[in-house]
Amino acid sequence: MEWFFIIIVGLCFGSFANVLIVRLPSNESIAFPASHCPKCKHKLRIYHNIPLLSYIFLGGKCAFCKKPISIVYPLVELSSAIIFTLIFYKLGITVFAIFTSLAFLLLLVLSIIDMKTLMASDSVNFSALAFAIFSSGSFVDNATNALLLAGALSLLRMGLSSLLKKEAMGEGDIILGATMGALLGAKGALLALFIAALAALLPALYNRRNNQAETPFIPYLSFGTLVVFIFEQRLFDLLGW
Numbered sequence: 001m002e003w004f005f006i007i008i009v010g011l012c013f014g015s016f017a018n019v020l021i022v023r024l025p026s027n028e029s030i031a032f033p034a035s036h037c038p039k040c041k042h043k044l045r046i047y048h049n050i051p052l053l054s055y056i057f058l059g060g061k062c063a064f065c066k067k068p069i070s071i072v073y074p075l076v077e078l079s080s081a082i083i084f085t086l087i088f089y090k091l092g093i094t095v096f097a098i099f100t101s102l103a104f105l106l107l108l109v110l111s112i113i114d115m116k117t118l119m120a121s122d123s124v125n126f127s128a129l130a131f132a133i134f135s136s137g138s139f140v141d142n143a144t145n146a147l148l149l150a151g152a153l154s155l156l157r158m159g160l161s162s163l164l165k166k167e168a169m170g171e172g173d174i175i176l177g178a179t180m181g182a183l184l185g186a187k188g189a190l191l192a193l194f195i196a197a198l199a200a201l202l203p204a205l206y207n208r209r210n211n212q213a214e215t216p217f218i219p220y221l222s223f224g225t226l227v228v229f230i231f232e233q234r235l236f237d238l239l240g241w
């Protein structure tokens with residue numbers, strides 16, 4: 001019964017994540033106007049707004065203009081439910097699990113915005129950091145690890161930028177690094193950075209070969225962070241750390 005409730009909560013937060021993903025990059029208010037079809041602008045009825053289910057019973061089409069609804073909406077809702085379930089499974093039903101789930105939900109929002117626009121939203125980035133600092137573990141340790149990672153990445157950024165003679169990494173990456181430090185500790189954050197770099201290698205090479213645009217890195221960082229958070233102990237045992 002409680003898992004059913006957690007999945008429903010995850011789906012509803014996923015719905016809210018979609019609002020952030022659609023409205024933040026174009027500087028729209030996240031509260032007004034009410035949900036509407038992005039194509040015909042028709043205001044949605046309450047039963048058009050049920051996470052996951054509406055997409056299925058509408059057959060992936062707007063009820064008014066019949067234009068297709070992006071598959072990204074239900075996928076974000078589903079991912080959010082998976083994030084909530086994993087985090088609550090790992091941490092138990094605690095207030096820490098709520099903060100941690102929200103931090104990871106905002107990483108999901110940052111990831112999708114990065115894939116769409118190659119930009120990081122500062123407000124989402126700082127909110128994720130705040131939730132991460134109040135996540136499980138001691139507040140002081142989390143804040144210290146956040147500063148440590150932000151400092152280390154700033155140094156790396158300065159070094160890389162002077163080496164490459166162009167701006168390497170954005171400020172957004174440094175804030176995200178701080179969030180990773182707060183969630184995982186210094187050791188875990190290093191492992192997550194490594195997993196992210198490994199996972200991004202092939203797509204980045206592919207994009208470069210095909211002369212495509214930059215590869216968004218935030219989705220890989222977020223993925224690495226979730227993997228290390230969930231499997232931390234098993235990964236450390238495996239590596240003998």
Ligand SMILES: [Zn+2]
Nearest residue numbers: 037040062065
């Ligand atoms: Zn429509």
